[in-house]
Amino acid sequence: MKITDVKIFVCSPGRNFVTVKIHTDEGLTGIGDATLNGREKAVVAYLEDHLVPILIGRDPARIEDIWQYLYRGAYWRRGPVTMAAIAGIDMALWDIKAKAAGMPLYDLLGGASRDRLMCYSHAQGSDIGEAVDAAGALIEKGYRAVRIQAGIPGLPPVYGADGTTTNTASENNLPREELWSTSKYLRHTPGLFEAARNALGWDVELLHDVHHRLTPIEAARLGKDLEPFRLFWMEDAVAAEYQEGFRQIRAHTTTPLAVGEVFNTIWDARLLITEQLIDYIRMTSVHAGGITPLRRVVDLAGVYNVRTGFHGAMDMSPVCLACNIHLGYWAPNFGIQEYSGYPDEALEVFSGTWTMREGHLYPGQGPGHGVEFNEELAARYPYERSYLPVNRLEDGTLWHW
The missing domain is CATH 3.30.390.10 (Enolase-like, N-terminal domain)
Known part of the structure; x- marks a missing residue:
């Protein structure tokens, strides 16, 4: 061939x-x-x-x-x-x-290690009450794990803290600039999870995305403040470049840590995995160079009791999600799979055989990864330039988005 x-x-x-x-x-x-x-x-x-x-x-x-x-x-x-x-x-x-x-595909990789993949979706709101209500709605649909984000008093809408969408632009079609305050966020976030536990109970797993915005000592403080609420994980606590900073976070909190959606190679994750500074590796097929290298990351992680939590937001196509599902079905150290869903038109262009039922994902049983691409339908949706937002502190300093 x-x-x-x-x-x-x-x-x-x-x-x-x-x-x-x-x-x-x-x-x-x-x-x-x-x-x-x-x-x-x-x-x-x-x-x-x-x-x-x-x-x-x-x-x-x-x-x-x-x-x-x-x-x-x-x-x-x-x-x-x-x-x-x-x-x-x-x-x-x-x-x-x-x-x-x-x-x-999962059979070609070595066969299934489980019967289904637990997944989590996103609950967000402009305030704590709205975010908790959104989480409750997901639980009613069968989810047993929910990522919760809520707007911060005193700040306008900020991606990663409320329901702001990921690809947004200002009126002149350039990146929208958002405003951030670490001190306001640190004061606000423990109250979000206290309210969530009071409303949702303890039978649901709660996750939170910090979105790289803290320093190691700030992340350590947040992780310690969140310990009473038993999070499934605290994600992207510091910028991905600060790998040694996870030593400081790990020394001060038992809140599980997840990172890696912006990692591109096994070398980005090596120190974090081998020193057991994280609990979940969040790399994904499309950003990691494909299935071939991501299998190596999964194997390395398994040696050090690190589990998978593959990135699964809408910034990757249903093809990548399908590959992640097959990898998760095989991986002996699978942890959880992110699933934020797709617009209807995307699922028409990319028709897939994987399914989601009551908070769990199942791969297709046909040959291949199970997603087909409709070229004719895709041509009806031409490329549209878009940007991720830019983040600044209240004094104007450019900050981590």
């Missing part, structure tokens, strides 16, 4: 997605996700100008060799653009291999 063509698609059925479709001389095709939220066109250029030409004529079954060629063969490697581009190709190759074998 040989690769005969590789096509790149950019569409916006509710938000922008970059899709890779690989064709072979035996008629099998595979699709992968190469989306990098807010920088989609940079990945398209990397694929079309640099990777696609060197794939034609290669054997798609040699996934490991192709991955090493695309990664090690480039002197300038790593980084989100490079790894998202490689990921799109890698997912498509695994899709082809599983289709050729006539089995679902």
Whole structure:
């Protein structure tokens, strides 16, 4: 079998997605996700100008060799653009291999380690009452794990603290600038989880996303303040670059820690995993370079009692979510899967066989990862430039978004 063509698609059925479709001389095709939220066109250029030409004529079954060629063969490697581009190709190759074998992807990876995947979704509100009510509504739908965020008194809407959407722009179509106060956030957040436990009880898992906005000692203080409410995890407590800072956080709190959605390689996670400074690794197939390298991260994490919590927000396409579900079905150290859902139009363009029932995800049982891409329908949703917000402190200092 040989690769005969590789096509790149950019569409916006509710938000922008970059899709890779690989064709072979035996008629099998595979699709992968190469989306990098807010920088989609940079990945398209990397694929079309640099990777696609060197794939034609290669054997798609040699996934490991192709991955090493695309990664090690480039002197300038790593980084989100490079790894998202490689990921799109890698997912498509695994899709082809599983289709050729006539089995679902998780079987090709080694078979199922469980019967279902617990997932969590997002509950948010402009204030504590609204956020707790939103969490209650999810629990009524069957979720047993909910991430809760609430607006902060004295601040305008801020992404990651209330219901503000992720891709937003100001009137001139440039990034919207948001306002942040660490002191107000630290005073407010423990009250959110006290109210949540009082209203929702103790049979539901509660999660919280800090969104990289604290220093290590501030994160340690928050983790200690949240200990009475037994969070499932505190996510992205500090900027991902501050890996050594997790030593300070770990020394002061027993609140479980999760990080990694912006990580691109195993090297980004190595110290955190081997020193057991985190409890959940949040890397995801599209940002980590595909299924091939993410399996290695899962194996390394398992040695050190770190479980998976793959990123699963709408900034990756249903193709990536499907791959994450298959990986989670296989991974012996699976922890939980994020699931924020998709707009209806996205699920029409990307028709998938995975299902979600009563707070649990199930992979499709057909060959491959189970997602198909409708090219004709995708053409009705052209790319729309969008940005993630920019964050500033109250004195105007640029801060972590």
